Amino acid sequence: xxxxxxxxxxxxxxxxxxxxxxxxxxxxxxxxxxxxxxxxxxxxxxxxxxxxxxxxxxxxxxxxxxxxxxxxxxxxxxxxxxxxxxxxxxxxxxxxxxxxxxxxxxxxxxxxxxxxxxxxxxxxxxxxxxxxxxxxxxxxxxxxxxxxxxxxxxxxxxxxxxxxxxxxxxxxxxxxxxx
Amino acid sequence: xxxxxxxxxxxxxxxxxxxxxxxxxxxxxxxxxxxxxxxxxxxxxxxxxxxxxxxxxxxxxxxxxxxxxxxxxxxxxxxxxxxxxxxxxxxxxxxxxxxxxxxxxxxxxxxxxxxxxxxxxxxxxxxxxxxxxxxxxxxxxxxxxxxxxxxxxxxxxxxxxxxxxxxxxxxxxxxxxxx
DNA sequence: ATTATCTATAGATCTATAGATAATGC
DNA sequence: ATTATCTATAGATCTATAGATAATGC
Numbered sequence: 001x002x003x004x005x006x007x008x009x010x011x012x013x014x015x016x017x018x019x020x021x022x023x024x025x026x027x028x029x030x031x032x033x034x035x036x037x038x039x040x041x042x043x044x045x046x047x048x049x050x051x052x053x054x055x056x057x058x059x060x061x062x063x064x065x066x067x068x069x070x071x072x073x074x075x076x077x078x079x080x081x082x083x084x085x086x087x088x089x090x091x092x093x094x095x096x097x098x099x100x101x102x103x104x105x106x107x108x109x110x111x112x113x114x115x116x117x118x119x120x121x122x123x124x125x126x127x128x129x130x131x132x133x134x135x136x137x138x139x140x141x142x143x144x145x146x147x148x149x150x151x152x153x154x155x156x157x158x159x160x161x162x163x164x165x166x167x168x169x170x171x172x173x174x175x176x177x178x179x
Numbered sequence: 180x181x182x183x184x185x186x187x188x189x190x191x192x193x194x195x196x197x198x199x200x201x202x203x204x205x206x207x208x209x210x211x212x213x214x215x216x217x218x219x220x221x222x223x224x225x226x227x228x229x230x231x232x233x234x235x236x237x238x239x240x241x242x243x244x245x246x247x248x249x250x251x252x253x254x255x256x257x258x259x260x261x262x263x264x265x266x267x268x269x270x271x272x273x274x275x276x277x278x279x280x281x282x283x284x285x286x287x288x289x290x291x292x293x294x295x296x297x298x299x300x301x302x303x304x305x306x307x308x309x310x311x312x313x314x315x316x317x318x319x320x321x322x323x324x325x326x327x328x329x330x331x332x333x334x335x336x337x338x339x340x341x342x343x344x345x346x347x348x349x350x351x352x353x354x355x356x357x358x
Numbered sequence: 359a360t361t362a363t364c365t366a367t368a369g370a371t372c373t374a375t376a377g378a379t380a381a382t383g384c
Numbered sequence: 385a386t387t388a389t390c391t392a393t394a395g396a397t398c399t400a401t402a403g404a405t406a407a408t409g410c
Contacts, residue, residue: 096329143322150275153314
């Protein structure tokens with residue numbers, strides 16, 4: 001059996017790189033370099049690039065609501081705007097790319113759907129069987145991620161943070177409150 | 180000079196294939212096969228794969244409003260839902276993928292932004308200098324495309340068409356009307 | 359002895375190009 | 385003669401594997 005620390009380092013490197021660039025744009029060589037091993041080591045430990053990808057799937061959105069009385073809709077938007085302001089990678093913008101680019105898109109789709117939908121449902125307290133409101137909220141957040149980051153609309157220069165949070169947050173909160 | 184019909188056939192094939200699969204997943208061989216020529220012919224006529232891609236950029240959303248008194252927001256959503264119901268490709272879902280996968284993402288981003296933003300601005304009659312409402316509308320439509328098609332939420336089985344148009348359409352129309 | 363890791367490379371795939379051949383116009 | 389198109393292939397890149405070497409534990 002291979003070293004567990006090695007395995008973890010490789011998966012962490014994979015998660016970072018895949019999460020920024022998708023599947024095909026990242027090579028085994030890239031992951032190996034970031035993890036500090038040879039490409040052969042990555043292959044030996046993970047078996048194949050596809051298995052590395054599966055093991056490197058992102059954990060889903062962080063929805064910790066520590067000490068704020070802000071409505072959930074605004075909180076969700078605030079996180080996205082904060083990442084924009086700090087130039088950090090935007091998971092909501094990468095979801096589509098990670099699914100489309102995956103070695104098995106059907107599997108990736110199901111993984112993301114389950115992860116994102118269930119977490120948001122729990123967060124907004126959606127108890128309906130069809131989770132309609134949750135799905136609509138996920139759509140609007142995917143849209144904000146794609147629009148603000150992938151398309152580069154609503155940059156920090158053109159859309160002031162608090163104003164954007166207020167406006168788009170109200171939209172998301174409207175869905176949560178049942179339109 | 181090469182035959183113009185040949186060039187058109189190649190670009191049409193490119194537009195179809197890139198529009199379904201993005202840049203990297205489509206090979207010159209694929210485009211050549213669909214257009215009915217050899218790969219070498221495609222290269223000779225277009226120069227490079229990147230130039231073919233640029234020439235194959237999709238035209239942007241069709242926003243023809245022939246004879247309906249439905250609000251614009253609902254119309255925009257209706258088109259997306261109709262494509263879902265007919266199993267057609269969804270341009271709004273491909274935008275992110277086409278940008279991310281492009282040989283020059285910055286150029287692709289600017290192209291898409293200009294095309295989509297200006298058309299929607301015109302359609303919804305947004306005359307404000309920052310086009311804030313337009314950008315928010317684009318976000319929500321990108322989100323619906325990604326959510327319904329790339330993530331496979333809101334399939335025809337789980338979200339009835341008219342109900343979805345009513346609900347998400349109202350959301351989009353709310354932005355147009357100024358929240 | 360066994361485990362961890364590396365070097366070297368086979369085999370597949372893809373873009374791009376060189377050079378040959380077929381079709382067309384004068 | 386020129387234009388349109390093809391065959392063949394060079395060169396680059398990538399995953400995956402085979403086999404060698406270095407480190408570790410007994």
